[in-house]
Amino acid sequence: MKEGVALPTIGFIGLGIMGGAMASRLIAAGYSLRLYNRSREKAEPLVASGAQWHDTPGSVAAASDVVVTIVGMPDDVRALYLGSDGLIEHARPGTVLIDMTTSSPALAREIAGKGAARGVEVLDAPVSGGDVGARDGRLSIMVGGRAEALARVEPILRHLGANIVLQGGPGAGQHTKLCNQIVIASTLLGVCEGLAYAARAGLDAQTVLNSIGGGAAGSFQLNNLGPRIVRGDYAPGFMIEHFIKDMRVAAGEAAQMGQELPGLELVRSMFRRLADAGHARSGTHALSRMYGMEPLK
Amino acid sequence: MKEGVALPTIGFIGLGIMGGAMASRLIAAGYSLRLYNRSREKAEPLVASGAQWHDTPGSVAAASDVVVTIVGMPDDVRALYLGSDGLIEHARPGTVLIDMTTSSPALAREIAGKGAARGVEVLDAPVSGGDVGARDGRLSIMVGGRAEALARVEPILRHLGANIVLQGGPGAGQHTKLCNQIVIASTLLGVCEGLAYAARAGLDAQTVLNSIGGGAAGSFQLNNLGPRIVRGDYAPGFMIEHFIKDMRVAAGEAAQMGQELPGLELVRSMFRRLADAGHARSGTHALSRMYGMEPLK
Numbered sequence: 001m002k003e004g005v006a007l008p009t010i011g012f013i014g015l016g017i018m019g020g021a022m023a024s025r026l027i028a029a030g031y032s033l034r035l036y037n038r039s040r041e042k043a044e045p046l047v048a049s050g051a052q053w054h055d056t057p058g059s060v061a062a063a064s065d066v067v068v069t070i071v072g073m074p075d076d077v078r079a080l081y082l083g084s085d086g087l088i089e090h091a092r093p094g095t096v097l098i099d100m101t102t103s104s105p106a107l108a109r110e111i112a113g114k115g116a117a118r119g120v121e122v123l124d125a126p127v128s129g130g131d132v133g134a135r136d137g138r139l140s141i142m143v144g145g146r147a148e149a150l151a152r153v154e155p156i157l158r159h160l161g162a163n164i165v166l167q168g169g170p171g172a173g174q175h176t177k178l179c180n181q182i183v184i185a186s187t188l189l190g191v192c193e194g195l196a197y198a199a200r201a202g203l204d205a206q207t208v209l210n211s212i213g214g215g216a217a218g219s220f221q222l223n224n225l226g227p228r229i230v231r232g233d234y235a236p237g238f239m240i241e242h243f244i245k246d247m248r249v250a251a252g253e254a255a256q257m258g259q260e261l262p263g264l265e266l267v268r269s270m271f272r273r274l275a276d277a278g279h280a281r282s283g284t285h286a287l288s289r290m291y292g293m294e295p296l297k
Numbered sequence: 298m299k300e301g302v303a304l305p306t307i308g309f310i311g312l313g314i315m316g317g318a319m320a321s322r323l324i325a326a327g328y329s330l331r332l333y334n335r336s337r338e339k340a341e342p343l344v345a346s347g348a349q350w351h352d353t354p355g356s357v358a359a360a361s362d363v364v365v366t367i368v369g370m371p372d373d374v375r376a377l378y379l380g381s382d383g384l385i386e387h388a389r390p391g392t393v394l395i396d397m398t399t400s401s402p403a404l405a406r407e408i409a410g411k412g413a414a415r416g417v418e419v420l421d422a423p424v425s426g427g428d429v430g431a432r433d434g435r436l437s438i439m440v441g442g443r444a445e446a447l448a449r450v451e452p453i454l455r456h457l458g459a460n461i462v463l464q465g466g467p468g469a470g471q472h473t474k475l476c477n478q479i480v481i482a483s484t485l486l487g488v489c490e491g492l493a494y495a496a497r498a499g500l501d502a503q504t505v506l507n508s509i510g511g512g513a514a515g516s517f518q519l520n521n522l523g524p525r526i527v528r529g530d531y532a533p534g535f536m537i538e539h540f541i542k543d544m545r546v547a548a549g550e551a552a553q554m555g556q557e558l559p560g561l562e563l564v565r566s567m568f569r570r571l572a573d574a575g576h577a578r579s580g581t582h583a584l585s586r587m588y589g590m591e592p593l594k
Contacts, residue, residue: 163508165507176500176509179498186486186490187519190560194480197476200554201476201550203465211477215437215517216517217476219480219518220516
């Protein structure tokens with residue numbers, strides 16, 4: 001920021017692994033933060049760093065120039081923005097609300113419309129890059145909404161992400177994130193199938209990765225999750241239950257648009273069975289367990 | 298090579314896009330080459346560079362210390378190695394035969410067994426990296442066979458590839474290449490589905506690539522073929538009819554091992570329909586044409 005220009009006050013709602021890391025970065029950058037989270041204890045370390053706790057989302061909105069939200073499910077986003085104690089109701093005209101949750105494009109459009117009717121700017125701005133990207137401020141931020149609103153908050157977002165791209169009007173950020181998840185779904189499928197074949201053929205799977213990781217089969221999924229699959233380490237990274245949510249939203253949108261996505265449907269059905277078998281809180285690469293665990297049809 | 302040690306004479310059979318580039322590199326490295334190819338005219342530029350033409354594969358084998366082959370289909374490999382004028386029949390004991398065709402692991406084991414019975418070493422050593430990798434000597438070479446045989450020819454292979462990995466006994470190189478193709482199949486599926494969704498949602502697909510290419514959705518397929526899909530440029534890279542052959546071999550091996558690969562089967566069925574529709578000689582990324590061209594079920 002230019003010297004002599006007061007930094008905007010930022011509301012921050014949703015202090016999970018991602019949100020907590022992002023809020024910490026904003027505090028470290030000198031911003032005054034107003035916090036709300038469903039469970040208060042996650043806010044304590046940030047309050048100790050100078051952020052101010054509020055008891056309701058509406059109270060955060062009323063006290064902030066910009067509000068960043070990153071919560072769980074589309075229903076949480078709906079309640080947070082459109083509920084009676086919600087952000088749209090309590091934000092002052094001119095406030096910019098930024099939802100960084102991976103959520104529904106249709107809901108993003110609905111919220112933006114209701115915001116516009118009250119003079120409140122709303123951006124959908126989901127991210128990719130995981131907890132490491134959040135901690136290092138190297139998230140990819142996919143934005144939907146008005147360019148003028150993005151321009152106002154871009155100095156804030158620059159503390160969170162290296163790659164900030166306006167993808168279109170309201171909902172376009174969510175659509176882009178769903179593209180990201182759709183690509184990941186079948187990419188991960190390919191990784192799991194290649195490694196299942198390797199094991200079945202009696203190859204050493206890590207040695208196979210040494211041959212194929214740098215070429216046309218190479219991907220973030222193969223090179224980052226492949227070695228974990230080989231080691232049998234299924235700790236999340238990104239949790240299956242969250243990925244199932246994202247795929248459900250993507251499949252619903254695709255169906256509404258008349259776009260068949262047979263790869264996504266295949267992967268979804270496999271993940272649902274994996275979740276039913278008790279693996280909902282494993283990392284997504286536990287998809288490899290479907291190969292050999294049980295017949296796949 | 299050490300000074301004073303004569304370079305081995307190399308037979309080279311199969312002068313397509315890949316083989317032609319590889320043979321050129323070996324000539325440039327100072328080796329004396331003996332050539333055979335189904336159509337002679339592809340050999341002419343290499344003969345002009347000093348290589349020697351032979352009229353039969355058997356005659357190449359009889360005149361060479363090491364023979365490199367890279368031809369089309371597994372049936373071509375069978376005829377070349379096991380036919381009455383084939384390499385196994387005519388190679389001198391101690392010769393090393395290296396098949397770099399993407400072919401069948403079972404056939405590779407059969408050939409290696411018949412070679413061993415005559416004192417001829419056989420390696421299966423398929424490659425990835427495409428025509429660019431072949432021209433630049435940066436192929437990934439996946440080797441199956443005896444370590445001692447690989448050690449003898451590794452100085453030759455170093456002119457062709459940067460990443461030479463012994464994956465196991467006879468057939469293990471082919472198995473590894475099939476892993477590579479299995480991973481590519483579903484990775485490409487994910488790329489096509491993500492971009493189909495983007496187009497349907499009204500996003501600018503290249504702008505979407507700018508957001509998602511560097512993150513968890515990123516892959517060689519997305520970053521190299523995604524932009525071509527966006528431009529509608531379906532010229533091969535790697536041709537659908539060759540990929541269908543590789544997937545057929547992979548599916549056959551997987552079925553024999555009792556390994557279900559539903560992603561591979563889905564992609565295969567889509568490619569077969571694409572080939573039936575006249576796109577057999579397009580690049581693999583023309584898979585994206587299946588989205589929107591016609592119903593996918």
